[in-house]
Amino acid sequence: MPSRVRLPLRRPERGRWIAGVATGLAAHLDVPVAVVRIALVALVPVAGVGAALYAFWWLVVPVGDPAAAAAARRPSTMQRLARRQPLRSDGRRVPWAELALGGLLVLTAAVLVGARLGASIDAAWALPVLVVLVGVALAWSQLDALQHGRQDGRRISVLRLIGGGLLAAAGVLLVVGQVVGQGVEPVLLVQSGVAALAVLVGVGLVMAPWWVRLVRALGDERAARAREAERADIAAHLHDSVLQTLALIRARSDEPAEVARMARAQERELREWLYDDRNEPGVSLVAALRAVVAEVEDSRSGPGGEPVAVDVVVVGDRVPEPDTLALLQATREALVNAVVHGRPPVSLYLEVGPQSVEVFVRDHGDGFDLDGVGPDRFGVRESIMGRVRRRGGTARVTSSPERGTEVHLCMPVGGGGSGRGPDEDEERDA
Amino acid sequence: MSEQVDVVLVDDHHMFRAGVKASLDARVRVVGEAATVDEAVQVVHDLRPPVVLLDVHLPGGDGGGGAEVVRRCLDVPGTRFLALSVSDASEDVVAVIRAGARGYVTKAIDPTALSDAVLRVAGGDAVFSPRLAGFVLDAFGAAAGDVATGDDELDRLSAREREVMRLIARGYTYREVASELFISIKTVETHVSAVLRKLQLSNRNELTRWAAARRLL
Numbered sequence: 001m002p003s004r005v006r007l008p009l010r011r012p013e014r015g016r017w018i019a020g021v022a023t024g025l026a027a028h029l030d031v032p033v034a035v036v037r038i039a040l041v042a043l044v045p046v047a048g049v050g051a052a053l054y055a056f057w058w059l060v061v062p063v064g065d066p067a068a069a070a071a072a073r074r075p076s077t078m079q080r081l082a083r084r085q086p087l088r089s090d091g092r093r094v095p096w097a098e099l100a101l102g103g104l105l106v107l108t109a110a111v112l113v114g115a116r117l118g119a120s121i122d123a124a125w126a127l128p129v130l131v132v133l134v135g136v137a138l139a140w141s142q143l144d145a146l147q148h149g150r151q152d153g154r155r156i157s158v159l160r161l162i163g164g165g166l167l168a169a170a171g172v173l174l175v176v177g178q179v180v181g182q183g184v185e186p187v188l189l190v191q192s193g194v195a196a197l198a199v200l201v202g203v204g205l206v207m208a209p210w211w212v213r214l215v216r217a218l219g220d221e222r223a224a225r226a227r228e229a230e231r232a233d234i235a236a237h238l239h240d241s242v243l244q245t246l247a248l249i250r251a252r253s254d255e256p257a258e259v260a261r262m263a264r265a266q267e268r269e270l271r272e273w274l275y276d277d278r279n280e281p282g283v284s285l286v287a288a289l290r291a292v293v294a295e296v297e298d299s300r301s302g303p304g305g306e307p308v309a310v311d312v313v314v315v316g317d318r319v320p321e322p323d324t325l326a327l328l329q330a331t332r333e334a335l336v337n338a339v340v341h342g343r344p345p346v347s348l349y350l351e352v353g354p355q356s357v358e359v360f361v362r363d364h365g366d367g368f369d370l371d372g373v374g375p376d377r378f379g380v381r382e383s384i385m386g387r388v389r390r391r392g393g394t395a396r397v398t399s400s401p402e403r404g405t406e407v408h409l410c411m412p413v414g415g416g417g418s419g420r421g422p423d424e425d426e427e428r429d430a
Numbered sequence: 431m432s433e434q435v436d437v438v439l440v441d442d443h444h445m446f447r448a449g450v451k452a453s454l455d456a457r458v459r460v461v462g463e464a465a466t467v468d469e470a471v472q473v474v475h476d477l478r479p480p481v482v483l484l485d486v487h488l489p490g491g492d493g494g495g496g497a498e499v500v501r502r503c504l505d506v507p508g509t510r511f512l513a514l515s516v517s518d519a520s521e522d523v524v525a526v527i528r529a530g531a532r533g534y535v536t537k538a539i540d541p542t543a544l545s546d547a548v549l550r551v552a553g554g555d556a557v558f559s560p561r562l563a564g565f566v567l568d569a570f571g572a573a574a575g576d577v578a579t580g581d582d583e584l585d586r587l588s589a590r591e592r593e594v595m596r597l598i599a600r601g602y603t604y605r606e607v608a609s610e611l612f613i614s615i616k617t618v619e620t621h622v623s624a625v626l627r628k629l630q631l632s633n634r635n636e637l638t639r640w641a642a643a644r645r646l647l
Contacts, residue, residue, distance in 0.1 A: 347601025
């Protein structure tokens, strides 16, 4: 095997027996898990070194997937876009923590029963120690929860910390009382408690700057991560769409019309992805309009068979409704006419006002005589003007040889536009 | 205008600079090129060209892109900037216009129109692409009928300015706007320059918000 990069030390969630220390170590050292486990167990009788090491690593090694952590270390701009397989996919985790808690409860019950039956157990010692242990366990358990990244558990973890601290303090006081003997005065206890608290506050004040810096550095790092994730997202998108289109273009480079069309489609898609708000379907009239434009650009060609790009400018936006749907269909027909019969540049302007939505479609063709076209065959009259007028809108076509053709559609709409609500009905001159 | 207009071309893509150079017609002469903010500032100070064609997105400097170039070249008298961009993002456009650029056109503009735009900027007029006109209408709330009554109002467009902007957004050239509204081309240019001034000086929320967002980056 070539010199592989060593995976960082993490405690994986999957494949763990207790806390994932052995699995993580095995991944880190690149040895079988069984070897690590046996070594750890073998070290337990040696003055408890195995257990101590395990506990130490449990506390200091963060939870996480080693492979993912290794990937996250590299800047995402240099990262492979395909995800690695997870370390081990099988294996369900044995609920050791729950088992331990159950065992503890059973033990407590046994002790209580024993005491009831008259066995002489020095409960005076056992209770304070137990209280301290529970308190410490409670306080430490929130660290584990925090590493899991459960954000919602923040308040609960603070409660755990406070509760654990109080329990431990009470336990320590009990132990002290036990050591000093029965004769300890409450005043002395309070005094020493206050002194201990003062020392804690003093240390806290001294450590505060360090702590603040740590928190700030953490925040900065998180922000940097987020930026990198975004960059990786962009890279993935470029790969999916742009690279493939470029490959297609190279393969069909002898068909200029097709190349132009593909380049235009790709440009449109990339623009949409880069600059537009990605709206849910059915909430944006502008998005629907862009879809119509895309469809026309992709499917229709100019008189010479060349693809025609439509220059779209929009002002405002609103939620589509049946009336604006009719407007969009009429706009589509107008666009098709402009692309197929007119001459580029073809411009489309959509303005969403408080009382109406206006559309202008303009081409630079030779124009035509509107009256000279028979009523039987003309798409403009029925599919554009009729559609809009039936819904109470207005439609006007101006055409001249010098200025090309412009279709102006105006559809009155209710409230919900990018302005004020409906207060007056627009004059309808159909 | 019979003389050639000297132009400095600022864009970080060599391919695009070559393309623009080849497409500009005989009325325009490219005298210098730059690919980064610092290079651009240097070249503009050295050559003092009447017009700079400026990409909105540029590497280098303090990361301010084209807007930074405009700001750092404010001490060069007689140089005007025409922003050129593929970006559809309004904050990019507004940032470079508010920094002092005299106009904005998209890179998809056809070569003759680009040369026309350069000459127009050299003559001291503003150049608005349909898309910039759309931004202006959006930013000034003109679609909702928010129209100024007095001439000195900076935060709203006058009815006539709105009319001109709408026609430009519809794809009309200045000449077509003039004949549509029965006014002279000079009057159209005056209206467009007035809108540019409002765009640069207005304190409308939409505009200041864009500017603020840009400066934070």
